[in-house]
Amino acid sequence: xxxxxxxxxxxxxxxxxxxxxxxxxxxxxxxxxxxxxxxxxxxxxxxxxxxxxxxxxxxxxxxxxxxxxxxxxxxxxxxxxxxxxxxxxxxxxxxxxxxxxxxxxxxxxxxxxxxxxxxxxxxxxxxxxxxxxxxxxxxxxxxxxxxxxxxxxxxxxxxxxxxxxxxxxxxxxxxxxxxxxxxxxxxxxxxxxxxxxxxxxxxxxxxxxxxxxx
Amino acid sequence: xxxxxxxxxxxxxxxxxxxxxxxxxxxxxxxxxxxxxxxxxxxxxxxxxxxxxxxxxxxxxxxxxxxxxxxxxxxxxxxxxxxxxxxxxxxxxxxxxxxxxxxxxxxxxxxxxxxxxxxxxxxxxxxxxxxxxxxxxxxxxxxxxxxxxxxxxxxxxxxxxxxxxxxxxxxxxxxxxxxxxxxxxxxxxxxxxxxxxxxxxxxxxxxxxxxxxxxxxxxxxxxxxxxxxxxxxxxxxxxxxxxxxxxxxxxxxxxxxxxxxxxxxxxxxxxxxxxxxxxxxxxxxxxxxxxxxxxxxxxxxxxxxxxxxxxxxxxxxxxxxxxxxxxxxxxxxxxxxxxxxxxxxxxxxxxxxxxxxxxxxxxxxxxxxxxxxxx
Numbered sequence: 001x002x003x004x005x006x007x008x009x010x011x012x013x014x015x016x017x018x019x020x021x022x023x024x025x026x027x028x029x030x031x032x033x034x035x036x037x038x039x040x041x042x043x044x045x046x047x048x049x050x051x052x053x054x055x056x057x058x059x060x061x062x063x064x065x066x067x068x069x070x071x072x073x074x075x076x077x078x079x080x081x082x083x084x085x086x087x088x089x090x091x092x093x094x095x096x097x098x099x100x101x102x103x104x105x106x107x108x109x110x111x112x113x114x115x116x117x118x119x120x121x122x123x124x125x126x127x128x129x130x131x132x133x134x135x136x137x138x139x140x141x142x143x144x145x146x147x148x149x150x151x152x153x154x155x156x157x158x159x160x161x162x163x164x165x166x167x168x169x170x171x172x173x174x175x176x177x178x179x180x181x182x183x184x185x186x187x188x189x190x191x192x193x194x195x196x197x198x199x200x201x202x203x204x205x206x207x208x209x210x211x212x213x214x
Numbered sequence: 215x216x217x218x219x220x221x222x223x224x225x226x227x228x229x230x231x232x233x234x235x236x237x238x239x240x241x242x243x244x245x246x247x248x249x250x251x252x253x254x255x256x257x258x259x260x261x262x263x264x265x266x267x268x269x270x271x272x273x274x275x276x277x278x279x280x281x282x283x284x285x286x287x288x289x290x291x292x293x294x295x296x297x298x299x300x301x302x303x304x305x306x307x308x309x310x311x312x313x314x315x316x317x318x319x320x321x322x323x324x325x326x327x328x329x330x331x332x333x334x335x336x337x338x339x340x341x342x343x344x345x346x347x348x349x350x351x352x353x354x355x356x357x358x359x360x361x362x363x364x365x366x367x368x369x370x371x372x373x374x375x376x377x378x379x380x381x382x383x384x385x386x387x388x389x390x391x392x393x394x395x396x397x398x399x400x401x402x403x404x405x406x407x408x409x410x411x412x413x414x415x416x417x418x419x420x421x422x423x424x425x426x427x428x429x430x431x432x433x434x435x436x437x438x439x440x441x442x443x444x445x446x447x448x449x450x451x452x453x454x455x456x457x458x459x460x461x462x463x464x465x466x467x468x469x470x471x472x473x474x475x476x477x478x479x480x481x482x483x484x485x486x487x488x489x490x491x492x493x494x495x496x497x498x499x500x501x502x503x504x505x506x507x508x509x510x511x512x513x514x515x516x517x518x519x520x521x522x523x524x525x526x527x528x529x530x531x532x533x534x535x536x537x538x539x540x541x542x543x544x545x546x547x548x549x550x551x552x553x554x555x556x557x558x559x560x561x562x563x564x565x566x567x568x569x570x571x572x573x574x575x576x577x578x579x580x581x582x583x584x585x586x587x588x589x
Contacts, residue, residue, distance in 0.1 A: 067576030068525060071569035071586050075284055076341050080320065083327045083341075084391060115442050121395030122454050123431070124320060127438050127522045 008188035
């Protein structure tokens with residue numbers, strides 16, 4: 001029921017008071033959630049920034065290793081080793097709950113492989129291929145970790161925005177409106193009480209006059 | 215047929231031709247010049263050289279930059295090796311074919327893997343270097359076949375067919391080609407060592423050289439296995455080590471289990487690898503004091519930290535190995551050794567040009583690229 005439709009009665013006042021108490025409680029909880037999410041965001045952002053730096057380092061390292069591999073084995077040799085991969089790396093998706101926000105939880109699958117799992121023959125390749133494979137496996141892990149953290153930051157930011165809008169709506173719209181409505185109803189009820197009291201006194205006076213006349 | 219102990223004229227002719235060919239390979243000064251060029255400069259340089267011109271012109275429509283250089287030098291390598299097979303005759307040809315068989319292994323495995331994983335035919339074709347016994351037309355024919363079983367059947371005339379067929383049959387649909395590949399290489403070395411009984415001139419020296427190469431390959435692969443995150447079992451070591459080297463496989467098995475420095479160093483010093491490694495590091499670091507014990511400790515440092523060999527040291531060992539082969543070929547001028555010395559030198563000329571092109575394409579410094587050049 002909108003605030004405007006509430007009648008200035010005792011029942012109306014009770015409704016408004018109940019709503020006001022609820023709005024204040026929700027506002028306090030959402031403010032606490034917002035603070036918590038902000039703290040989590042700061043923590044996640046720091047972690048994501050560190051992870052991103054690590055990713056950039058690993059990318060540069062992987063590029064260098066593949067350059068060395070291409071120098072020693074040729075692009076042909078590197079491609080042949082790449083063709084040997086029999087199980088493609090992937091990841092599983094899950095969620096973890098932070099203040100009611102579902103943050104992505106990614107788990108690498110078949111990213112780190114043993115020499116046997118990589119598929120190329122050890123006698124037909126050199127250690128530089130192992131190094132390049134290691135570097136790219138580390139890079140893939142870093143990409144998945146960064147994606148998880150940056151996805152988490154994005155989700156958290158979206159939710160912070162949503163929560164902030166709710167807190168602001170409560171703080172600047174709903175609670176002031178309810179306060180206004182409560183004041184209005186109380187004023188109205190005071191006015192009605194005064195009118196009633198005046199009316200009763202007048203009736204009393206009329207009754208007294210009539211009794212005196214008889 | 216010439217009498218035993220008498221060198222045949224065809225052998226003298228072939229060895230002389232290979233010695234002359236050896237002089238046409240790029241000298242150190244040319245590499246220093248190429249190092250100063252950018253990639254278009256290298257392409258221009260190669261297109262002015264008689265041996266590379268045609269390949270560069272033929273491939274310029276389809277490739278560019280470092281890829282063009284790599285494809286051109288690979289094609290040149292294939293042509294040079296095919297030409298080498300055509301020049302030599304009789305026993306020398308048998309041996310040369312046997313030696314170049316490793317290129318066939320690489321080509322056959324590329325075709326099998328490409329077919330199993332549905333890689334476009336054109337992409338596989340670009341990966342093939344027909345420098346072995348299987349010619350370009352045979353490889354093209356294999357590429358047209360749709361299933362791995364058909365490819366294996368078509369290879370019935372190939373010298374490694376029995377090994378391929380046996381292991382491919384055992385695998386079924388498992389697609390574990392690594393095992394097949396390892397077995398093919400093991401058989402390749404076994405066949406080469408088996409030539410010892412034929413009594414060709416210079417073969418004993420070649421076998422000694424091959425056994426040394428096997429030792430180095432085994433040691434390198436043992437380090438690779440040890441660096442893996444999961445410890446491998448003895449069966450994996452047996453499957454991966456090439457038998458026939460001077461160092462018995464049992465010693466590598468023993469070495470794999472050692473975790474104390476003293477024991478590792480003493481066992482490593484028992485092998486013939488230590489002095490060669492010491493020589494390689496001496497040349498690499500310009501340090502005349504570097505001894506075999508230092509080399510053993512260097513390996514131990516990598517070993518106990520589970521780190522792979524340093525690439526620069528690997529390249530330095532390759533240089534020492536090649537110098538040894540050349541020294542042998544000079545001591546036995548009319549034998550299989552000058553042929554193989556040329557084939558190895560040619561292989562590294564191509565590898566050097568490829569390393570320069572790829573290094574420049576990735577923006578590596580000339581000093582860094584120079585570490586990977588084998589002279």
